[in-house]
Amino acid sequence: MLLTIDCGNTNTVFTLWNGDTVLCTLRTSTAHQRTADAYWVWFSTLIRHHGIEPDVEGVIISSTVPRVVFNLRVFTDRYFNLRPLVVGRPDCLLPIDVRVDAGTQVGPDRLVNTVAGYSQYGGDLIIVDFGTATTFDVADSDGAYIGGVIAPGVNLSLEALHMAAAALPHVDITHPDKVIGTNTVACMQSGIFWGYVGLIKEISGRIMDERARDMKVIGTGGLAPLFQSHAPVFDRFEDNLTMHGLRVIYEHNKEQGNL
Numbered sequence: 464m465l466l467t468i469d470c471g472n473t474n475t476v477f478t479l480w481n482g483d484t485v486l487c488t489l490r491t492s493t494a495h496q497r498t499a500d501a502y503w504v505w506f507s508t509l510i511r512h513h514g515i516e517p518d519v520e521g522v523i524i525s526s527t528v529p530r531v532v533f534n535l536r537v538f539t540d541r542y543f544n545l546r547p548l549v550v551g552r553p554d555c556l557l558p559i560d561v562r563v564d565a566g567t568q569v570g571p572d573r574l575v576n577t578v579a580g581y582s583q584y585g586g587d588l589i590i591v592d593f594g595t596a597t598t599f600d601v602a603d604s605d606g607a608y609i610g611g612v613i614a615p616g617v618n619l620s621l622e623a624l625h626m627a628a629a630a631l632p633h634v635d636i637t638h639p640d641k642v643i644g645t646n647t648v649a650c651m652q653s654g655i656f657w658g659y660v661g662l663i664k665e666i667s668g669r670i671m672d673e674r675a676r677d678m679k680v681i682g683t684g685g686l687a688p689l690f691q692s693h694a695p696v697f698d699r700f701e702d703n704l705t706m707h708g709l710r711v712i713y714e715h716n717k718e719q720g721n722l
């Protein structure tokens with residue numbers, strides 16, 4: 464079994480694989496204070512709930528929060544007697560080139576998304592990931608990560624409105640039927656929903672203009688289906704893109720004799 468771990472700034476997701484089959488996916492909030500033992504209590508309890516006898520032979524981690532990696536390393540070492548691969552570290556090989564300005568520390572989740580997108584769709588891709596931030600990752604025709612765009616996340620934008628304006632409540636994102644809101648909540652939801660539809664269309668279009676070619680736009684992340692079902696902005700929606708990419712990178716390291 465392979466354990467793939469994706470730590471975003473908001474949530475940490477564990478996926479357990481048997482070959483290319485997902486056995487289960489577990490989600491918790493991201494917290495650097497969480498100890499190796501606390502991960503084990505959570506993981507082993509839920510695994511038992513799913514009726515799985517864990518037999519983990521490999522672990523690969525992508526983390527946008529550097530501080531959480533330490534305890535995850537201890538967790539992996541203590542409970543599986545394994546050294547995890549950590550995306551972004553020099554000892555973790557990638558099957559794609561990374562062509563950005565020297566010294567840039569690209570978010571590992573963005574590299575993983577690019578690997579996953581390229582392995583499923585080939586090159587010339589734009590991957591839009593709705594996490595804490597809304598990111599656009601651009602893959603060249605040979606799959607290389609060549610940069611992208613970082614915009615505020617959908618929930619972050621809603622939270623910022625609430626925090627900064629005394630009269631604006633906390634609201635959840637939803638698809639508003641109309642653009643013109645006739646109450647405060649509807650006005651805010653319209654601003655965010657249609658604002659992001661515009662942002663995705665405009666940025667994708669400009670990336671294609673800049674590259675002077677047509678590109679496939681892949682949406683991923685929790686909120687992608689909400690947009691896709693009401694205002695199609697992607698060519699494809701992928702539920703588990705980051706986890707798929709982690710598995711591809713792990714297999715690549717195995718093939719290269721790096722494990």
Ligand SMILES: Nc1ncnc2c1ncn2[C@@H]1O[C@H](COP(=O)(O)OP(=O)(O)O)[C@@H](O)[C@H]1O
Pocket residue numbers: 470471472473474475493593594595596616618684685686
């Ligand atoms: N299906 C969903 N519906 C509504 N909100 C969601 C959904 N999935 C994730 N979110 C919210 O989107 C934000 C980003 O979540 P997530 O994708 O886990 O981000 P990250 O990868 O940066 O940790 C969080 O505020 C989370 O609560």
Ligand SMILES: CC(C)(COP(=O)(O)O)[C@@H](O)C(=O)NCCC(=O)O
Pocket residue numbers: 470471472473527568569570571572573593594595596597598613
């Ligand atoms: C842009 C991000 C904050 C997105 O993180 P997420 O929304 O998945 O938590 C993350 O990829 C990151 O910290 N990137 C480093 C800078 C860069 O990618 O250029």
Ligand SMILES: [K+]
Pocket residue numbers: 471572592593594595
């Ligand atoms: K993410």
